[in-house]
Amino acid sequence: MDYGDLYERMKQSVLDGDIEEAGRLAEESLSMGAPALDAVDMGYVKGIEEVGSLFEKGEMFLPELVASAEAMKSALGILKPSMEKAATGRKALGRVVIGTVKGDIHDIGKTIVGSMLVASGFDVLDLGADVDSRLFVDKAKEFDADIVGLSALLTTTMPAQREVLRILEKEGLRGRVKVLVGGAPVTEKWAVEIGADGYAEDAIRAVSAAKRLVGDAQ
Numbered sequence: 001m002d003y004g005d006l007y008e009r010m011k012q013s014v015l016d017g018d019i020e021e022a023g024r025l026a027e028e029s030l031s032m033g034a035p036a037l038d039a040v041d042m043g044y045v046k047g048i049e050e051v052g053s054l055f056e057k058g059e060m061f062l063p064e065l066v067a068s069a070e071a072m073k074s075a076l077g078i079l080k081p082s083m084e085k086a087a088t089g090r091k092a093l094g095r096v097v098i099g100t101v102k103g104d105i106h107d108i109g110k111t112i113v114g115s116m117l118v119a120s121g122f123d124v125l126d127l128g129a130d131v132d133s134r135l136f137v138d139k140a141k142e143f144d145a146d147i148v149g150l151s152a153l154l155t156t157t158m159p160a161q162r163e164v165l166r167i168l169e170k171e172g173l174r175g176r177v178k179v180l181v182g183g184a185p186v187t188e189k190w191a192v193e194i195g196a197d198g199y200a201e202d203a204i205r206a207v208s209a210a211k212r213l214v215g216d217a218q
């Protein structure tokens, strides 16, 4: 079935910052049987990417950006259970603590990565956004995490990824807790520079990277 028109409307709902329409289309896609991840990737994400470039060019302003993000989040909230459904009944591949680093409130990409990890069979503890570096470490211990996933969307918050690594090292946890980093400005080079164990540029690659880190490479 071709969902092209539906995905186009999803993209437009984000561009328009139309929260109701974005949510309505998410419900519609579920009732039509469209794959939730495709709806996110080919519909809503296309919208938020365009919003980002309009914002960068000064053709869109902060209040509109906020409305677009809210529209995207309302749709994600509806699609998340479907994205995560595939995992039920399987033995967990590993345990992941994930969040967006301190000072950074961008949580859309991190939430998609978390859902994809759940869908792929990981147990995931999502700490949300603007997470204190120390909390990542405390929660990693508490949750007995195999992986700590750190998302950063601002160049100014990327150093917080390094800070978490340093605390893990100080606590003697680097041997057993792997660190996966990502987010739009994050690169492989940065990951190597700070000593992270893995880097992924999108949610699909994040799953492959996480599997590799727990020794379950496909």
Ligand code: B1M
Residues within 6 Å of the ligand: 045, 048, 049, 051, 052, 053, 055, 056, 062, 065, 066, 069, 073, 098, 103, 104, 105, 106, 107, 108, 109, 110, 112, 113, 148, 149, 150, 151, 152, 153, 154, 155, 156, 180, 181, 182, 183, 184, 185, 199, 200, 201, 202, 203, 204, 206
């Ligand atoms: Co902001 N913002 N924003 N923003 N925002 C960016 C990031 C920016 C690039 C926009 C621009 O100028 N073009 C720019 C950053 C510039 C920079 O530092 N390089 C920017 C700015 C400047 C700001 C403010 C400072 C604006 C202001 O106040 N003047 C402010 C900062 C607030 C703060 O955090 N302290 C701000 C605020 C906001 C909103 C609140 C309005 C909203 C966020 C809402 C929310 O998330 N709840 C927002 C949004 C929506 C964006 C853009 C438009 C879209 C981000 C997004 O959700 N993308 C963004 C422009 C852009 O990125 N092109 C922008 C969709 C999402 C699916 O992609 O998050 O990249 P992404 O996630 C991907 C991959 O990166 C990867 O997989 C995901 C799925 O494929 N990934 C991982 C992400 N995390 C990963 C973790 C992993 C692995 C992979 O392992 C653990």
